[in-house]
Each structure stands twice: as structure tokens, then as C-alpha cells.
Amino acid sequence: MCGIVGIVSNKSVVKPLIDGLKSLEYRGYDSAGVAVINDHQPINIKQVGRVELLDQEVTHNDEAMNAIIGIGHTRWATHGAPTTINAHPHSNSSNTIFVVHNGIIENFKEIKILLENEGYKFISDTDTEVIPHLIDYYLKTEKTFKQAFTRALDDLHGAYAIAALYTKTPDSIYVARLSSPLLIGIGNKENYVASDASAIINHTKQVVYLKDYEMAVLTNKSVKIHNFKRKTEIIPKTEELDFDLEKAKLGNFPNYLLKEIFDSPETVRLASAGRVRSGSNIIKLGGLENVKEQLKYIDRIVIAACGTSYYAGLVGEYLIEEIAGLPVEVQLASEFKYRSEPFSRSTALIAISQSGETADTIAAIKKVENYGVLKLGIVNAIGSTISRITDAGVYCHAGPELSVASTKAFIAQVTVLTEIALSLSNGNSPLFKPLVDELSILPEKIVSILGQSKNIEQLAKKYSKYKDFIFMGRGYAYPCALEGALKLKELTYIHAEGYAAGEMKHGPLAMIDANFPTFVIATDSTMTDKTLSNISEIKARGGPIIALVSEGNKSIKSYTDDVIYVPKTLEQTQPLVVATALHLFAYHMAMALGRNVDRPRNLAKSVTVE
Ligand code: M6R
Numbered sequence: 001m002c003g004i005v006g007i008v009s010n011k012s013v014v015k016p017l018i019d020g021l022k023s024l025e026y027r028g029y030d031s032a033g034v035a036v037i038n039d040h041q042p043i044n045i046k047q048v049g050r051v052e053l054l055d056q057e058v059t060h061n062d063e064a065m066n067a068i069i070g071i072g073h074t075r076w077a078t079h080g081a082p083t084t085i086n087a088h089p090h091s092n093s094s095n096t097i098f099v100v101h102n103g104i105i106e107n108f109k110e111i112k113i114l115l116e117n118e119g120y121k122f123i124s125d126t127d128t129e130v131i132p133h134l135i136d137y138y139l140k141t142e143k144t145f146k147q148a149f150t151r152a153l154d155d156l157h158g159a160y161a162i163a164a165l166y167t168k169t170p171d172s173i174y175v176a177r178l179s180s181p182l183l184i185g186i187g188n189k190e191n192y193v194a195s196d197a198s199a200i201i202n203h204t205k206q207v208v209y210l211k212d213y214e215m216a217v218l219t220n221k222s223v224k225i226h227n228f229k230r231k232t233e234i235i236p237k238t239e240e241l242d243f244d245l246e247k248a249k250l251g252n253f254p255n256y257l258l259k260e261i262f263d264s265p266e267t268v269r270l271a272s273a274g275r276v277r278s279g280s281n282i283i284k285l286g287g288l289e290n291v292k293e294q295l296k297y298i299d300r301i302v303i304a305a306c307g308t309s310y311y312a313g314l315v316g317e318y319l320i321e322e323i324a325g326l327p328v329e330v331q332l333a334s335e336f337k338y339r340s341e342p343f344s345r346s347t348a349l350i351a352i353s354q355s356g357e358t359a360d361t362i363a364a365i366k367k368v369e370n371y372g373v374l375k376l377g378i379v380n381a382i383g384s385t386i387s388r389i390t391d392a393g394v395y396c397h398a399g400p401e402l403s404v405a406s407t408k409a410f411i412a413q414v415t416v417l418t419e420i421a422l423s424l425s426n427g428n429s430p431l432f433k434p435l436v437d438e439l440s441i442l443p444e445k446i447v448s449i450l451g452q453s454k455n456i457e458q459l460a461k462k463y464s465k466y467k468d469f470i471f472m473g474r475g476y477a478y479p480c481a482l483e484g485a486l487k488l489k490e491l492t493y494i495h496a497e498g499y500a501a502g503e504m505k506h507g508p509l510a511m512i513d514a515n516f517p518t519f520v521i522a523t524d525s526t527m528t529d530k531t532l533s534n535i536s537e538i539k540a541r542g543g544p545i546i547a548l549v550s551e552g553n554k555s556i557k558s559y560t561d562d563v564i565y566v567p568k569t570l571e572q573t574q575p576l577v578v579a580t581a582l583h584l585f586a587y588h589m590a591m592a593l594g595r596n597v598d599r600p601r602n603l604a605k606s607v608t609v610e
Pocket of ligand 1: 405
């Protein structure tokens with residue numbers, strides 16, 4: 001999704017601005033731009049496509065290179081096609097005000113009509129363009145830019161993170177946020193603003209997270225924040241960024257996706273470190289300590305999440321119900337927020353999110369705020385919005401995930417959900433000891449799946465010619481089937497569906513023929529025989545079958561065309577080994593088709609709009 005970076009300094013800001021935009025590229029974007037002010041003269045340069053192209057154009061502009069203040073943006077189109085005109089920064093007609101914006105201004109049409117009636121002319125299709133014109137409009141009556149900016153903010157509905165420049169105050173960047181992340185970096189004789197820590201981490205680790213309805217004025221010497229709703233000054237609370245640049249480096253891997261899939265064993269270790277100890281009957285989840293008493297009275301859990309995090313939530317449903325005996329309901333955050341369902345104070349909401357910035361998941365948390373519901377988070381990005389608006393939570397500690405497709409985050413989320421289930425069982429489940437022991441040896445089992453990468457690559461070459469796929473499984477394998485299908489479609493653009501194996505006869509079987517392969521997850525479980533019957537039904541209709549089974553299953557070969565073996569593990573930890581194999585399969589299929597695996601078309605890493 002869109003990204004923002006802004007710098008005010010006493011030396012040239014162009015290179016760090018462009019570097020900041022490059023580090024935001026992983027979020028997904030279609031155009032980029034920067035606006036800088038040099039000697040009161042604005043320079044606004046925009047490009048469709050790669051930041052690299054923008055870099056070439058900006059660095060050939062001597063005026064721009066001398067600027068010591070600037071804002072930049074990577075855009076992921078929502079209103080209007082990806083064109084230079086629609087790219088940010090947007091400006092007023094006299095080119096004195098420049099604005100970059102993340103989010104959506106929901107009432108932009110109404111504002112646009114009002115401004116058009118006042119004689120304002122619009123050139124883009126974007127919602128953002130109303131902002132510089134609106135500030136311009138208020139500048140006619142307000143004494144200062146800050147006052148005009150605040151008046152404009154009062155009129156905007158929706159979600160926004162905004163950074164603005166004004167040529168008549170060329171030492172200041174004006175920023176504001178509502179329901180869209182924005183942080184301020186505190187440097188030495190320079191200050192920064194960014195929508196994502198990765199854009200400024202090279203310069204400072206000292207940051208202030210802006211909260212909703214806060215705006216700030218940044219110069220190279222000061223940061224002044226105030227709440228524009230309550231009209232109060234805010235004393236900035238500086239925090240230290242916990243972001244490991246080393247972990248985000250590619251090393252010898254050809255792309256982030258493969259690196260992140262290969263991070264999976266370490267991901268389980270990091271998500272278990274200090275929490276799970278063999279031989280102990282306590283799971284130590286420091287992030288839940290302050291709600292320990294409240295958790296004793298919880299009799300229902302609702303999990304809300306999107307995409308892969310939602311599928312991790314479905315695995316969590318099976319885990320928590322089986323291990324802790326608590327009823328769990330998993331809901332798509334985008335649906336949850338509009339449902340009218342009853343809540344009691346004995347319900348806990350668990351929001352799961354890698355980025356901690358997904359708009360729908362944030363909205364789900366906000367929805368329950370007035371019900372007295374305990375709000376918990378399972379989040380990877382430290383300091384993100386969800387980690388800050390929940391009452392308590394457990395971090396995934398998977399390190400930065402840069403590839404748009406979420407892989408290691410799923411592994412971390414499922415590991416954390418296993419720990420939460422064990423913790424809620426208070427050590428009373430017969431599965432407690434076996435699971436704790438299994439978690440400690442699981443990373444090695446995942447390593448052995450990664451060792452099969454070459455075989456899976458061969459398989460992918462054979463299957464990449466097909467246009468449709470179905471993934472199926474029962475029990476814990478069912479959410480894995482959904483995850484396998486999502487990963488395949490998102491990375492390869494092949495049509496793929498995930499199904500509960502028992503549902504095949506209720507409709508999907510009609511699609512099966514020699515051109516429609518089925519990927520069956522049939523790892524050892526109490527239901528393996530039933531899944532085998534489903535395999536036979538597919539075979540009888542001529543459908544090609546790839547089966548993912550536990551090591552030692554010799555009979556499966558006679559039923560299927562191809563087999564992937566994964567190490568034996570408990571049924572409850574199977575999703576961790578199965579998902580790694582599915583992630584590798586989707587990866588190699590995408591590579592066989594020549595796809596951009598880190599940045600699939602049309603997608604963004606962090607979905608910060610509805
Ligand atoms: O950051 P989140 O975990 O909240 O993101 C949720 C989904 O947008 C994300 O999992 C998405 O489905 C991935 N592209 C899947 O690989």
C-alpha cells in the first residue's frame with residue numbers, strides 16, 4: 001500500500017528521501033514522487049513505476065539535490081489509475097502547498113464539489129487532491145499554515161496519514177494522522193516522518209508514534225505535536241525502534257520470499273524462546289501477564305483477521321478448542337466489523353496481524369471497544385497500531401517480513417496460537433507435555449522439508465501448466481488447504497480453491513477432470529482413511545493428484561500421481577510442517593511461471609484501506 005517519508009534537515013535530503021522510498025517498495029506500489037523546496041522554490045517530481053526511475057530523474061535535477069526539506073510517496077492506486085497526474089505529491093493550483101497522503105478521504109466528493117463552487121480546479125482523479133486545495137481555501141481566512149491545515153483536517157472523514165509542505169514556511173513539514181500509521185523519527189539536526197519504520201531506520205531508532213487526531217510540525221530542530229480534536233498540546237513520548245536491519249537482508253537468497261520460507265525453522269524457535277520449556281508445565285507469555293486475572297473469566301474467544309492471518313486463526317480455533325476447551329469463532333475482520341452480534345464481557349477478541357496495520361483488523365478491534373471485551377493481539381510488527389490499541393498480546397518475533405506473500409508470519413502466528421492454547425489450558429490438557437516437547441524439536445523437522453526444495457521444484461515444473469487447482473484436507477489440514485490455495489493464487493495467478501475434503505461431494509467434485517489437479521493434504525490423523533476415500537473419488541474422475549503425507553505412508557503411491565513426504569509430528573503441529581511444504585510448492589510454481597514472487601501484481605503488503 002502507499003508509503004510516506006519526509007525529512008527536514010540542514011543538508012540535502014534527496015538521497016535519504018529516495019532511499020526511504022526504496023525501502024517502502026516491498027509494500028507494493030505503482031507510482032512514486034517527491035516534493036522538495038529549495039530556496040523557497042518547490043520541485044515536484046513524479047513517476048509511474050519503479051522508484052529507480054524517479055531516482056534517476058531527481059538526481060539529475062541540481063535544484064532538487066540542494067533541497068534540505070522534502071516529502072515523498074509510493075502510491076498504490078485506489079482512486080484513479082496509476083498515472084503521473086494521479087501520483088503524489090498533490091498540490092494547490094499556485095504550487096505553494098504539497099501533500100502526500102495514505103488512506104482514503106471518504107467525503108472527498110462533497111469537498112470537491114464545494115471547492116469547485118469556489119472556483120478551484122482539479123486535475124487528478126484522486127481523493128488526495130482535495131487536501132491541498134482545502135488548505136489553500138482556509139489559508140484565505142486563517143493567519144498561519146498550521147491553522148489552515150488544522151481547519152482542513154477537521155473537515156476530512158475517513159482514514160489518513162498526511163505530510164505537507166508550504167513554500168512560505170520552507171523549514172517545516174506538517175503531518176497528521178487518523179486511522180493510518182505515521183511515526184516521527186528524531187535525529188541529530190534533522191527530523192523525519194514515515195508511515196513505516198523501515199523508511200527511516202537507517203537514520204534513527206528514536207521515534208514518536210502519532211496517535212489518532214494528532215498533528216505535528218517538524219523542523220530540523222524541533223517536533224511540536226498537538227491533538228487537533230481536543231485542541232491540546234502533546235508532550236512527545238520517544239520510543240526506541242525494535243527493528244533488526246540485518247534480519248531484513250537477503251543474504252544469498254534470490255528473493256525475500258524464499259529467504260522468508262527458509263526462515264521458518266528459526267521462526268518457530270524465536271516465537272517459542274523464553275515461552276516454552278520442555279519439562280515445565282507453564283507457558284510463559286509475558287505479554288498476557290497483565291490480563292492474567294481477566295483471562296480466568298473468559299468463556300468465549302472471537303478471532304478476527306484477514307488473509308493468511310485469518311487462516312492461522314482457523315488453525316488457532318482447532319487448537320484452542322481441543323487443548324483449552326474454550327469455544328472459538330474465527331471471523332474475517334472485513335465482515336466482523338459490520339455484523340451485529342451480541343457480546344458479553346466474558347468474551348475475548350484476538351486480532352491476528354503480521355503488519356499490525358491492516359485497516360479491517362483495526363476496525364474489528366475498535367468495534368468491540370465499548371463492549372468491555374478483552375482485546376488481545378498476535379502481531380509481528382513491534383510498535384504497530386494493533387500492538388498499541390489492544391489490552392495485551394503476544395508478539396510473533398518473526399522479524400521483518402518483506403515479501404508481499406505472508407509465509408513465516410503464518411508459521412509464527414500458528415506457533416503463538418499453540419502457546420496461547422497451552423497457556424489457557426493451565427497445564428491441564430493431556431496434550432500439554434507432548435506438545436511442549438514437540439515444539440522444541442519441530443524446527444529440525446521443518447529444516448528437513450526445506451531440504452526437499454529441489455524435489456518440490458521438479459514437481460512444480462510438471463504442474464505449472466495447469467490453470468486450476470483445488471487444495472483439500474480435513475481437521476487441521478483444512479485451514480492449511482485454504483492457505484495453500486491462497487498462496488498459489490496470489491503468487492502464480494492460477495485459479496486455486498481450498499476445500500474441506502468432506503465437502504468435495506457437495507459440489508466441487510463436478511469440476512474434476514484430467515485438467516484439474518487436486519493437492520490433497522493427508523498427513524497422519526484419525527481421519528486419514530476418510531481423506532483416502534476422497535482421493536479415490538477424485539482418481540475415479542481422472543483428476544491428477546499430488547498428496548502431501550507423513551513419512552512412512554507407503555500405500556499412498558498407488559492412489560496418487562505425486563507425493564510429498566513431511567516428517568511425522570503431532571496432529572496439532574502438522575500445520576507448521578504442512579504450511580512450509582505448501583509455501584515451497586507455491587514458490588516454485590511461481591518461479592516456473594516467471595512471476596515476480598516478492599511483489600505479485602495488484603497486491604500490497606500492508607492493506608491499510610478497506
Ligand atoms: O498484516 P496482516 O497479517 O494483517 O495481513 C493480512 C493479509 O493482508 C495478508 O495475510 C495477505 O493475505 C497476504 N498477502 C497473504 O499472503
